[in-house]
Structures are given as C-alpha cells and as structure tokens.
Amino acid sequence: MYEDVTAIPPDSVGLVTPARLQFTEPLALTSGGVLSSYELVYETYGSLNRNASNAVLVCHALSGSHHIAGYHAPDDAKPGWWEHHVGPGKSLDTTRLFVVACNNLGSCFGSTGPASINPATGRPYGPDFPMITVRDWVESQARLADRLGIDRWLAVIGGSLGGMQALQWAIAYPQRIAHAIIIAAAPKLTAQNIAFNEVARQAILTDPDFHGGRFYDQGTEPRRGLRLARMLGHITYLSDDIMRQKFGRDVRGGKLNFDYQVAFEVESYLRHQADTFVGRFDANTYLLMTKALDYFDPAGETGGDLAAALRGVKADSLVLAFTSDWRFAPARSREIVKALHDNDLNVSYAEITAPHGHDAFLMRIPRYTEILSAYLERALASAA
C-alpha cells in the first residue's frame, strides 16, 4: 500500500477528495425553467489566502469534470485531466493559488444532472432535466464562489466550452473576475460546428435504447448512439496532420481483410475511444452539453456585435489558440481578441504551434505551459 502512495509524483497535488455542496435557492435558467435545488461537486487545491485574492476557477469542457489534478486513490491509473498544469510549482501553482474546479450542472460526475433523482418524482430526471446554458453554469459557479468566500476570482480559466464559461464570467460578473483565460474557444459555434453536434445528438436520440431519455428506468443506455457521438467528436478534436502522424494509413495487422472489422489503425483508435467513453458518460449529459455549445452566443443579444456584447467587461484577458485546431480555429479566438480590443481592454493573445488539433488544450506543450505560467505570475504579482 505504501508503495502505491509513493508512486504519486512529488509535483502532484496528491490525494484529493471531492467536496459537495447543496444549494436550495432555486436557480432560474435561461430556458425559462427553474432548478429548485441542486448539488455541486467540486475540488480545490491549495489554500485560499486571507484576503481571498488568490482564487482561480477552472471550467471544464464537454466531457470534463471537477477532477483536474491529483488522485482520488493511490492506485488510480490516471490523475486529473489537467495534472500537468495544476500542482505545486506548475502553471497553476497550488502553493500560491487556490484552484477550484466544479463539475457543471447537467454533467454526470456528481453534480446534479439528468441521471440524478428528481425530487418531484423520486426517479431520475432524464429528459425532464432542464436545458442548461453557459450563462446558467456561470450563475451556479457564482453561488459556489459565494459559499467558498470568494468575492472575486483572480482568474477564471477554461478551454473549449470551458473558455466560453470564462468569457461569460467576464460578461456577467465584471466585478468578480480579474483575469479571463480563454483557451481554444470561440464566441459562438459555426453552422459546421452545430452540424457535427446535431449528428452526434441524432445518433443518441434515434438509438432504440434511448427510450426518450428515460433509459435509466429500463436498465439500459443508448450505448450505440453515445459510441458514435464520441467517435465523431474525436475526429473533430484531432487535426488531419496529427491523425496522419499517429495513424497514417497503417493497416492493422499489415494486411487488408476485405471485411468490416478494423482495417486501419485509425479505426481501431476511434473504436477504442468510443468503447471506453460508454459506461463512464451519460447520454443525456452529452445531449445537454452539445446544446450548451450550440446556444452560446453572447453577441446574439447585441445584433451580432460581439464588441457591444463585451461592453461591460473589465477583466484583463489571455486568449490562447492552437494552430492546428480546426474545431475552434485561431481565427475564432481572434474574433474574441478583436472584440476585447474594441473595448480598450488589456488582452494578450498567443497562437501556439501544435499539431494536435483542438485536443492541444489538454496537452502538455512547453510553450503553452510557459505562457500560462508567465501570465498567472503577473496576475498574482499585480494582485499582491
């Protein structure tokens, strides 16, 4: 047992335990619905300083969770999903920062979501769980901040859908966020982005095991649909180049079989990714997360004028994009940068050369680490 524990690297936050908070004040949602009560599961790393000026919120993307660093058990195969960025001496230095990561409402890793019991019926919400938007998440995160005694975040940070939350924080709570770090994000989805999401949703919705979203009651789940959704997602997370580097046209076993078994390595990869996703992710959550992506469009309320939508923003920003990301290409990040500039805000922008596509935001890339570290270093210095 002790040997297992010592396997945790010294620059890790180590063993962590998720925390849970109950919220009983009803949450009015963008959709018009109301969540009468809910729970949020979260993790924190480091200590909140006396004047609560060192708190950083990390927002997760579609399939992410609150577990961004450390290990839940000594024998965990993998640490949290941002382990290389979060820990003592890392870009999010937990010896100096108080890092908070919260599982989003509607997700399936502990916070209230479609698989949770609906107090009104005593059965899982399923399709009765209300549609949640990025704005709703920020609202729920603000209440979490209240409970944690955090008036103002030193930074709100996120990649992809998480970056949209960071941007929304800057819009919704200008007084409560000093820095927004918006990584591999976009101010809204394109028609093509929405189209990919729609195919993924249709895969789930038309799976006979979906049962209109009430599959929990049937002791089943729409595995086929979720599997397809995940395969498709992975294609859009990777660049064409990294796929070529990783798989090329390599034939599995070196010989074509002329059947519908795996022929090429890339097929094997996709099937494996999909198979491991099913069983650990909820299909209703997948639907809900893709809709939150589709709906995000702060400029929708200002006639398409993003600069106008950002008029109230006060935060300084760091916007990061990755050269090979075609899901949210650098040009999409530059739209955010331009709109921030149009409002005379301090904004740093970096386009990081990386072959990994959209997935780069999850990767250990030296330049990425350097920029994030340097930016947070300055943020801490100016907050001191």
Add this chain to the structure above:
Amino acid sequence: MYEDVTAIPPDSVGLVTPARLQFTEPLALTSGGVLSSYELVYETYGSLNRNASNAVLVCHALSGSHHIAGYHAPDDAKPGWWEHHVGPGKSLDTTRLFVVACNNLGSCFGSTGPASINPATGRPYGPDFPMITVRDWVESQARLADRLGIDRWLAVIGGSLGGMQALQWAIAYPQRIAHAIIIAAAPKLTAQNIAFNEVARQAILTDPDFHGGRFYDQGTEPRRGLRLARMLGHITYLSDDIMRQKFGRDVRGGKLNFDYQVAFEVESYLRHQADTFVGRFDANTYLLMTKALDYFDPAGETGGDLAAALRGVKADSLVLAFTSDWRFAPARSREIVKALHDNDLNVSYAEITAPHGHDAFLMRIPRYTEILSAYLERALASAA
C-alpha cells in the same frame, strides 16, 4: 402529356432509357473473391462515331448512378445528376461525343449489388456480396467497353470516387484511354477521411435493423444508421463557408425552444437530406462504397511512391480541384499532378474558386464548365 414533354429544355438529351447487359464471364476481384456473373446498367447519350473515337466514360461517386443526363419520364422532377455538363452543346457535347455512364457494381441503381439476388442462394446477397475495389470497377467497365465496341476512350471522367476510377483507368489500361479527367479526387484517403467513413459504417453496422446485412429478409432496413451516415457525409461535402452562407446560425422559426427538435436551419437541412436519402439508397452499398474509397491507394503497391505507381500511364490528364474542398483538398489533387509530371506526362491542372466545398464537382460553375469544355474540345480536335 405533350405539355409535360415540352417542359424538357431543348439543351437536354431529353428522355433516356437505361440499358442493361449481362456478363457471364466470372470477374476475379481484388479481394480474392469472384463474381460468377453480373449485370451492368448504363446509359449512353449521343452516337458512337464510325471509328469509335468519340466515346467518353463518366464514372460516378459514392451515391451516384448511371443516370447523369436527361429524364426517364416526362414528369421526372429532376434530370440526371450532371445535366448541366452533359447534353447538346454542353461541356460533354452529345452532338459530338458518345457519353457512357455505368452504374457501378455493388451500387443499388440496377447493376448487380448487395440487394440483388444471389444465384447461389436465391436470396439477396446482403453481406455475401464481395467487397469491390476501384480496380474491380475499372475491370468491369473495360468489359462494358468491349461489349459497346469501344477499344479506347477519348476520355474517362469522374469526380471524387469517380476521379479515382479515371486515375485507375489510366494506370490499368494505358492503351485504352486518351485522356483522364480527374476532378476533386485524391490518390488515397487520409486517416481523417477514413475516420469519417468508419463512423458512417459503424452507424449502419450497429443499427439493430442491420441484421448483419440481411435486413432484406426481415422486411426492414437500417434507416437510423443510413440517416446518420448521410448527415455526416453532407458535413464533409460542404465547406464551412458555404454552410455559413447557407445557414449561418439562423434559428428555425426565429426562437430557441430549448428542446431537441430542430433549432438551427443547418439541422433542418441535414435531417431533410438524410430523410430523402433513406429509402432510395441501400445500406450495404453505402458500406461497400466507403470501403472502396478507403482501399484506393495505387501507390500502396510501389512503397508509397505515386510517381512509380503511374509509371505506365500514357493518357493526357486534366486535374481539377475546388478551393473550398476540405474532403479532398486541392493539395491532394496536386499530389496527382506532381506524380503525373514526374512521369513527363501532359497534365493540365486548375484550381477553381468555389465556395461549395467538395460538392462543387456536382455544381454548375461557369469557370468549371469553360475548362471542361475547352479541354474536351481540344481532345476531340486531336482525335479527329
């Protein structure tokens, strides 16, 4: 009735009737399988001249057919799929050319395919239909040419998977093709291309109504899977730009409903495209066509050296690509051009500015028409 007939435009080939030929000499396939006998359905437009020097073969892509021009009935809603290119006075001028278009083996529009009756069992082939490759198609088309008295094509023309057939003709039958016209094609698929095909296949293969490919016997078909495959296909056929132009983020009915019905116009488009595809296309054919795409790789036999694979080619070539095509981007066409140049062959290349993505090869685009017309004009002149 006469009024209907006069509705057919004068520059159309008019009413056409598909022809059918039975082939009883067994066809040995790349996969090692054998097709003991088969039928090919085809259409011809114009007349073969005395020395049979004016014959042009048009090869179709994944979901295409032999019906490329004219109408099968006076009240047909639409003409053949290349009507704007094929007819009297058009780029493929049927007053001077003898145009042949054949439904590929394994397809579902009349030629022998998975839905045909297997003479060995008296039931539809289904999964027993052998895997067909681009090389096999060219072999079957060569036999059709024999039967039509065509020793040598003035040109073999095709877009996408059809362009691969044109290239394969140049490789396999250097003496039987004067010109190869290779449009929006690639010398082989990338890992990303294969990945998209694999998701489409998995959608079909995992549909409970697929029944291992024997759905004909069950009086059903894998509609859900085929629908998803088609939706996904359409995303890759269109460019991000044309999607933005066509749909933007327009909300259907002007108001978000916060449910899983159609929210954005692009979703409506995809669902409509998918719904009209199902019922007119065979799921086993879809599987087979995507595999033919995946397997095509002439340089696979020359250690990845495309120039070496094209060493025996004698045809002149016209290679066309469309700027916004990301499925088979212009860079992929230029690989073909380079390999042809490396063999000191005459090759013309044009990159046509078009916003439509891969679908551009099916579109009426003035510059495209001009180039095709001029090239075939010269080809005819040099053959005369």
